[in-house]
Amino acid sequence: QQTFEINSDPHTRLNILTGERVLVSPHRSKRPWQGQVEDDNQEQRPSYDPKCYLCPTNERADGDVNPDYKESFVFVNDFSALLKDTPTADINEDELFIAESEKGICKVIAFSPRHDLTLPEMSVPAIKAVVDVWQKEFAALAEHEWIKYIQIFENKGAIMGCSNPHPHGQIWSQNHVPVELQKESKNQKTYFDNHGVTMLSAYVQAELRKNERIIEENDSFVALVPFWASWPYETMIVSKRPVQNILAFTDQEKEQLASILKLLTTRYDNLFNTSFPYSAGMHQAPVNSGDFPEWHWHMHFYPPLLRSATVKKFMVGYEMLANPQRDITPEFAAQQLRNCSTTHYKNV
C-alpha cells in the first residue's frame, strides 16, 4: 500500500465554518471538456449607457430618476425579494408543512457612476467610498430592531445571474438568520467556547505560518484560498482583528479593505484575462440579538470559472444531491492566483 498524497489522491476536507465536507478529486482535472462553453465576456461598455437603470440621471423601472451621483448611489430594490410590511404568520401542519412569513429590506448599491468599470478597475479611494457606504448602510439597517441579519453581496458577471453590468452590489436584510449563517454561527461558537479565541483568528495565524494558500496580506486583512474551498478559485478575505461586523472597522482598516479588494479582484481578472465573474459577500454576526464574541468578520468569493474564461465548474448532479466536489486542489488554485500580476491586464 502506498502512502496518501493530498495533492493527488481523492479526499474530503471539512469546511470548519459550515461543518460540511467538500470532495477533492485532484486527478480529475485532466478530463477532456466537450460541454458548455460560456461567453468570454470581453464586450467593451460605454462609460454611460442611456438604457441602463443604474447610470446617473436615468429613469428606473418604478419611474424614479437617478440623481447625477459622483461616487456610489443607494436605493431600495425595485423588485425586492423581501418587503417591510409582510404580515406575520407561522404555520406548522403535522410537522410536514412548515412555513413562516419573512420580512426585510433589499437595497441596491451602484459602486460607481461609470457604467464601464468594475471593482478591480476602480481606484483604491473609489473602492474605499464603497466600503464607507457598506458601513453606513449596515448601521442604518441595524437601527430597525426587527432586522436580525444583513447580507451584503455582489453578483458579478452575467454567468452569475447579474442582470446589469453596471458595477453594483446588493444588501438583503431580514428578520431571521439565514441557513448558511446559522451553520457558521454554530461552528464558530463551539470553537470559541473550547478555545477562547475566534476560530478564524486561529485559522489565519496558522495559514500565515504555512504560507501555502495566502494570496494577499496587509496590516489589517488576509486574502487566502481556504483549505476547504469548494469553488475552483474560491477565496476569503478575513480581518486580522476578530470583529463581529463592519461597524468596527476604523478608517485605516476600511482603506486596507479597499486595497486588498482591488488586489484580489485584479489577480482574478488576470487569471484568465477576463472580467472574472463571482458572487462575493460578507459574513457577519446577526444584529439586534445580543453579543457574538465568537463571530469573526469575513468575506467569501465564489467564482464559477475552472479552466479558462469560458469553461466553468458545474455544481450539478452529484454535488446537488450528495456533496460539493472540486477538481483542482486549493493549493494549486492559490499558486495560480499568487502567480498573477497585480497590474490589471487592461493596463499592460
Place this chain on the structure above:
Amino acid sequence: QQTFEINSDPHTRLNILTGERVLVSPHRSKRPWQGQVEDDNQEQRPSYDPKCYLCPTNERADGDVNPDYKESFVFVNDFSALLKDTPTADINEDELFIAESEKGICKVIAFSPRHDLTLPEMSVPAIKAVVDVWQKEFAALAEHEWIKYIQIFENKGAIMGCSNPHPHGQIWSQNHVPVELQKESKNQKTYFDNHGVTMLSAYVQAELRKNERIIEENDSFVALVPFWASWPYETMIVSKRPVQNILAFTDQEKEQLASILKLLTTRYDNLFNTSFPYSAGMHQAPVNSGDFPEWHWHMHFYPPLLRSATVKKFMVGYEMLANPQRDITPEFAAQQLRNCSTTHYKNV
C-alpha cells in the same frame, strides 16, 4: 394589518428532509430580465454519432471499444472522481485543517444505443430496462463491504454540466455518507422515532389528500412538487411503499417507475417546448451499515429553468451566501406542470 397570503407574501418554508429553509418571494417573478439567455437546446442529433464516446462500437478515451449494445451499457468512468485504491488517511491539525481520504467506484450508464433520444422519448419498456440496470448495479456495488453509499444520478443538458448529449446517467459510490444524505438521514430518523412511520409516507398521504402539488400518480409512485421546493420546477418521485432502496422494487414497481419517469419528463419537455435540462437522482439508505427503517426511497429532480427555454434561475449571491430563494410558488409550478400534455411535443 392585513392577513398573510402564502401565494403572494414573502415567506420561508422548511425542507423537512434537509432541515433547511427556502425563501419564497412570489411577487418577484414580475421583475424584468435583461440577464443571461441560454442556448435553447433545439439541435437535432443523429441517431449515431461517430465522434460520441458513448455510441455503440465507438472508442473511448482510454482506448476501450464500446460493444454493439442494444439496450443500456455500463462502464467504469474513465475520469472517475473516486478511485478504488486510494490509501487511507485521516488528518486533523488543531481542529482547523481536517481531511480524510475517500475511495469509491464511479460508473457511467448509457441509457440507450440511440444518440438522439432522451428518457421522455424512450418507450416505457426501454426505460424499464434502465431501471433494471440501476437495480443490478446497486446490488453489485453494495457487495463491496467498504461501500457505504451509492448515488445514482443524471445530469441532463449542457446547462447542467453534461458533457455529452448521448442519454446517460452516472453512479458514484463511496466509503462515507455524503453531506446531503446525512441531513436526510437525521431528519427522517427523528420523524420515524416520533411517529413510527416514515416521514415521506405521512407526507405523501397528506399531499394526496390536498391534491395541490401532485403531478402524477400510479399504484406504486407519486410525482409531486415538494412544498419546500427550491428550484423553480423541482419535483420528487416518492414510492408509496416505504422501502430503503431500489433493491426492494418488484418487477411491477420497476415498470411503474419507468412509466412515471416517462410521464414526468414528458411534461417537463412540454413545459417550454425544449429538451428540459435537470439534475436528477435517487436518495436511498446507506448500505453496509445496518438497517434504516426510517429511510424512504425517493428521487429528486432539480431543473434550472425558470421563465422559458432560455432563462434560468440563478442560485447565486444571496442564495450561496445566505439562503436558497425562489420566485414562483411551488403551487404555481405544480399547476403549470399539471397543465402540460403527456404527449411529447415532438410527436404532436
